Amino acid sequence: MATIYQVSELAGVSLATVSRVMNKNTRVSDKTKQKVLDAMEQLGYKPNSIAQSLASNCTNSVGILVSELHGPFFAQMMAGIESELRAAGKHVIITTGHSEEDKEQEGIEFLISRRCDAIILHVEAVSDDYLIKLSEGSTPVYLMSRYVEQLKDNCISLDNQLGGYLATKSILNQGHTQIAYIAGPQFKADAFNRLEGHKQALTEAGVKFDPALYYIGDFNETGGSKALKHFIDEKLSFTALVCANDEMASGAMKYAREHGYNLPNDLSIVGFDNVIFANYLYPTLTTIDNPVGNMGEMAAKLVLKDVYQNKNLVINRFFEPTLMQRDSSAPLIK
Amino acid sequence: MATIYQVSELAGVSLATVSRVMNKNTRVSDKTKQKVLDAMEQLGYKPNSIAQSLASNCTNSVGILVSELHGPFFAQMMAGIESELRAAGKHVIITTGHSEEDKEQEGIEFLISRRCDAIILHVEAVSDDYLIKLSEGSTPVYLMSRYVEQLKDNCISLDNQLGGYLATKSILNQGHTQIAYIAGPQFKADAFNRLEGHKQALTEAGVKFDPALYYIGDFNETGGSKALKHFIDEKLSFTALVCANDEMASGAMKYAREHGYNLPNDLSIVGFDNVIFANYLYPTLTTIDNPVGNMGEMAAKLVLKDVYQNKNLVINRFFEPTLMQRDSSAPLIK
DNA sequence: AATAACATGGCAACAATTTATCAAGTCTCA
DNA sequence: TGAGACTTGATAAATTGTTGCCATGTTATT
Numbered sequence A, B: 001m002a003t004i005y006q007v008s009e010l011a012g013v014s015l016a017t018v019s020r021v022m023n024k025n026t027r028v029s030d031k032t033k034q035k036v037l038d039a040m041e042q043l044g045y046k047p048n049s050i051a052q053s054l055a056s057n058c059t060n061s062v063g064i065l066v067s068e069l070h071g072p073f074f075a076q077m078m079a080g081i082e083s084e085l086r087a088a089g090k091h092v093i094i095t096t097g098h099s100e101e102d103k104e105q106e107g108i109e110f111l112i113s114r115r116c117d118a119i120i121l122h123v124e125a126v127s128d129d130y131l132i133k134l135s136e137g138s139t140p141v142y143l144m145s146r147y148v149e150q151l152k153d154n155c156i157s158l159d160n161q162l163g164g165y166l167a168t169k170s171i172l173n174q175g176h177t178q179i180a181y182i183a184g185p186q187f188k189a190d191a192f193n194r195l196e197g198h199k200q201a202l203t204e205a206g207v208k209f210d211p212a213l214y215y216i217g218d219f220n221e222t223g224g225s226k227a228l229k230h231f232i233d234e235k236l237s238f239t240a241l242v243c244a245n246d247e248m249a250s251g252a253m254k255y256a257r258e259h260g261y262n263l264p265n266d267l268s269i270v271g272f273d274n275v276i277f278a279n280y281l282y283p284t285l286t287t288i289d290n291p292v293g294n295m296g297e298m299a300a301k302l303v304l305k306d307v308y309q310n311k312n313l314v315i316n317r318f319f320e321p322t323l324m325q326r327d328s329s330a331p332l333i334k
Numbered sequence C: 001a002a003t004a005a006c007a008t009g010g011c012a013a014c015a016a017t018t019t020a021t022c023a024a025g026t027c028t029c030a
Numbered sequence D: 001t002g003a004g005a006c007t008t009g010a011t012a013a014a015t016t017g018t019t020g021c022c023a024t025g026t027t028a029t030t
Helices: A004-011 A015-023 A030-043 A049-056 A072-087 A101-113 A128-134 A149-154 A160-173 A189-205 A221-233 A246-258 A276-280 A292-306 B004-011 B015-023 B030-043 B049-056 B072-087 B101-113 B128-134 B149-154 B160-173 B189-204 B221-233 B246-258 B276-280 B292-306
Strands: A061-066 A091-096 A118-121 A141-144 A155-158 A179-183 A214-216 A240-243 A268-270 A287-289 A322-324 B061-066 B091-096 B118-121 B141-144 B155-158 B179-183 B214-216 B240-243 B268-270 B287-289 B322-324
Touching: A004 A015, A004 A030, A015 A030, A049 B049, A061 A072, A061 A101, A072 A091, A072 A292, A072 B072, A072 B091, A091 A101, A091 B072, A091 B091, A101 A118, A118 A292, A128 A141, A128 A149, A141 A149, A141 A292, A149 A155, A155 A160, A155 A292, A160 A179, A160 A189, A160 A240, A160 A268, A160 A287, A160 A322, A179 A189, A179 A221, A179 A246, A214 A221, A221 A240, A221 A246, A221 B276, A240 A246, A246 A268, A246 A276, A246 B276, A276 B221, A276 B246, A276 B276, B004 B015, B004 B030, B015 B030, B061 B072, B061 B101, B072 B091, B072 B292, B091 B101, B101 B118, B118 B292, B128 B141, B128 B149, B141 B149, B141 B292, B149 B155, B155 B160, B155 B292, B160 B179, B160 B189, B160 B240, B160 B268, B160 B287, B160 B322, B179 B189, B179 B221, B179 B246, B214 B221, B221 B240, B221 B246, B240 B246, B246 B268, B246 B276
Parallel strands: A061 A091, A061 A118, A118 A141, A141 A155, A179 A214, A179 A240, A240 A268, B061 B091, B061 B118, B118 B141, B141 B155, B179 B214, B179 B240, B240 B268
Antiparallel strands: A287 A322, B287 B322
8 A cells, every 4th residue: 555655755755745635734735736646546545544543543444333223213313314424524434332331331441442532322221420531531332312401411311201292292182091011121211111101101191100011021022022021911002102112112013913913003102212113014113203213313423523633513412302193093983 | 451461560570571471372370360460450550452353453343344334134134243242352443335335445454554463354345356356465355145156165145046036936826927017226246146046946947037017126115115116006916016125125015005005905915024123014024034143153163263263153154044934024915 | 234034954853653674582292 | 400482562564544744846926
């Protein structure tokens, strides 16, 4: 690979001048500039980004930690972050945390040891205190879908409680009062807040939250199937089922169908996230739209603004979910 | 951040000794080793990976280029690659190519300019010649789901033709002979070979390939809907529909249901890839299992073996798809 | 013609490691 | 006690840039 020295030699200019052309700092005459650019072209010169990083103490890379690489939720988030950063010439280093405290910490340390200019985290197992301490270090930390008061300027969050509220409210509005709820793991802030919203809607409607109609799933399809099996095996009476995400809703739908339920007449089901396939289930899944792709883009913009001094970016740290009424939920038939 | 100098000072040993401890090359007495490790611990020393890369000409990073970040197919692939590399202390830099020639080239150049130790590509738009030329450069190139004869040692591929064959064969075995086919974009090798397999199965069964029952979709859900609409609008007669991937199959299923079809009795549908949600559609989708996660792991192993001298890895460059018979396809009712 | 402004060269310091080499010291064992 | 093996230090070169400084040369302005 060609080095800056070879470029300066071929162009017949000094090393400093080549550097000036590259960094657009000081003025260089158009003639000289062209000579240098031609030489670069001819040699196929690409600056060694490793050496640049060492000298400038800036790696042009942003670390991302997500729970899982697969799954439509994280995919949309990463796509949002990547497209925005890529357009600005930055790149992403992606790691996974698997929602386990030690793996999340390990992933974070890994990203920091790679000297990322900033890290964007979707962490679930690590404590608030750890995050606060972490952000006192030299690497700027940004949080997705998690709100920590002391770090509020660096949080991009969704009003999950509102989402949970909207989901249950839509079901209540359809006349249901016997409503089962499949929650996500309660150590995950998203899952906890969605449940809070569910309770809020119930309270508001004067319906008592029934712990028997509450089950904690794992956010996967199988968790949804298991949960519904549990409710049915317990011979509980309910006409609607609210799920903390679409995967569990689809698992529950499958189980319901296999056990003779006619959807949505026998059971109304609502999901959360509005992942792409929610619209291709049968019946199409009523769910809460989670603008996770936009949130990813916004996180990237926030980094570009804070860390890379990209001034003219308008930042919105809060996103609101909306109801997507489809066919899997319907008015209660008396 | 602490440097190696500070460690050597605190430990009271020379710089060379610290380096020896880190790189486990030469023997160092246990006593000295412990002193050094203690000093590192105390200072919270993390080697600067940038400087390491510069000096050792090895970045411990592998570049990955996929078409899209979202979508279950790529997610599973990336998850496979990442988990394997991560376990070996390497990390991944991920970029997208959007199946467009210039974007793919740009992405590749980007990864090379970051001095990745190797790059794993799932490219679709770029030519074979370009790839051959590329692999003559100093960065080792590996190809996923694309077979180029001259680079065969660096290709991890699926027998897509066999997959296409199996899909159509299963439908033929159920007595269908009027079979519509929704293909993927034919410049994509995967899509092309799946179609070849389809034709092969037809020929073998003495059924003529009917161009009228052939439509090129875009590999997305909407493409599947559009294709089926086309067949129906043309008033063509067919009892089965084979799709080149699961997304299009799910789009077609949705359209069929919305237009009064009773699945699978009125129409048998088969997909390809066996993405997770295929099993949660209604009816559950008969499809061809594509072990893309395993293929990702294998690509990572290949890199570990070739580039990082990890000897004891057994490499399998060819994968075979298998039929997943589910409920969306059924014997023809006469 | 004097002065200022601009363009460029040349040089050196710096970033944090790896790698190599040579010399010196320590220890073991016969 | 002396040979040989092992451990460690000291030092320097190499990696590929960035950055800043001062000197020099070239134009433009008044």
